[in-house]
Amino acid sequence: MTNKKVEPVNVAIIGATGVVGSTLLSILEERQFPINQLYLLASARSVGETIDFKSEPHWVENIIHFDFTKTQLCFFCASNDVAAEYAPIAAAAGNIVIDKSSHFRYYPDVPLVVPEVNPDALADCHLKNIIASPNCSTIPIAMVLKPIYDLVGIKRINVATYQSVSGTGKDAVTELAEQTGHLLNGIAIKPKVYPQQIAFNVLPHIDDFMENGYTKEEMKIVWELQKIFKDNNLAINPTAVRVPVFYGHSAALHIETKNKITAADATALLQHAPGVKFHHGKYPYPTPVADAAGKDDVYVGRIREDISCENGLNLWVVGDNLRKGAALNAVQIAELVVKHYLC
Secondary structure: OOOOOOOOEEEEEEOOOOHHHHHHHHHHHHOOOOEEEEEEEEOHHHOOOEEEEOOEEEEEEEHHHOOHHHOOEEEEOOOHHHHHHHHHHHHHOOOEEEEOOOOOOOOOOOOEOOOOOOHHHHHHOOOOOEEEOOOOOHHHHHHHHHHHHHHHOEEEEEEEEEEOHHHOOHHHHHHHHHHHHHHHOOOOOOOOOOOOOOOOOOEOOOOOEOOOOOEHHHHHHHHHHHHHOOOOOOEEEEEEEEOOOOOOEEEEEEEEEOOOOOHHHHHHHHOOOOOEEEOOOOOOOOOHHHHHOOOOOEEEEEEEEOOOOOOEEEEEEEEOOOHHHHHHHHHHHHHHHHHHOOO
16 A cells, blocks of 8 residues: 545546435545545436535436546446446546446456455555445445454354345335335235335345355355455355345354354454444344444444354344445545555
């Protein structure tokens, strides 16, 4: 890394009208990110909308007609198809692209970065001028596991995630609210966003099923943790569940470490982990609604030794999937980029 004076940069946000894009705008303003000119881009159906940033209205432009030579940094908060088509164009025009889609995450020459975990991976950001931000479930899991992995090693991870509907987008949030209202009033529903009813229900089905019986969402956790930790021998067994919660993802982590660590030692370790808060009190566990929603930190609680495994440890993790799980992580990457890597 090289330190240099941080100058304001021209920034484009692709997918500015979505839930991640709007959260990104809020965080950029909160953290006083050094922006010179801001361009908001989206598909044709959102063109002409205005969004306020620092009390100034900004028009949403059509990405098809945008000249990427006008910017130095681009945030992609859009679909895989949009990222696949336009991120290389933006990168070729000289931008550093920070992509929240899953399209580039598994490219060997694209760093997959959680700033609190593997910031050194950004040294490869100029190989393609594209940086990938991990899945919204992977990020908090990696942050909690990092200190433990470094101290005693991790052999195996069993993880079940309980993911809120905002991870799917605006339409899913609307669907949960509408289904809840209809069912409470005895009105029949017809699922549109999810394959089955989500209100008052849980669905162990996120993304498509693959040939091995796991969903793609579950395999993302495997692929991404192995890449972030540079450890293809890390054994990971995931289950991803959609739950009727608006904001905030949770995960039940059951890990087997290479060397023994007690629950007390793990608690002490995680109390000093960057971006992580240990939850204690009357109820020794954080929840999405009471703790994580709207917050930047990742919360961990219910740390206990596994009674079925000598080197086993159990942890409960929650985080805001739109903030640290998506927008905040991208902004933190950008802060490092403009400080150390942007020419």
